[in-house]
Amino acid sequence: MFVIITYDVGEKRVNKVCKKLREYLTWTQNSVFEGEISKSLLMRCLYELELIMDKEEDSIYIYQVANPKNIKKQVFGQEKNFDELFI
Template structure:
């Protein structure tokens, strides 16, 4: 499936959350990650994120689309996170 994950977490936790998401998804812009992922890995990823975030303060949004063909992406202006394509 294809997912988009956006986060708004306390400053102290930003780099931890970012690092964790990078292990599973592609960074695109600010606090936004995207990519194809299996259900198993998504569960694993979310479990790990839950362990390092504070549910009272932090906010993590997950948008998921079962069939990646059902979602289209368009970019106006610059494509950020471009270097990620070569990792």
């Protein structure tokens, strides 16, 4: 399945959440990740994120797309792919 995950977490946890999501998905913008992932890997990722986040302060949004062929993605301005910066 294709997912888009966005997050808003406390300053102390931002780097941990970003690092964890990088293990599973592609970092496309600050606080935004996307990519293909199996249901079992998504469940593992979410479990690991729950260990990091503070449920009283933080939020994580997951958009699951059953058929990624139905997505039309348009980028205005500079398209960013942070993963390519670290290669």
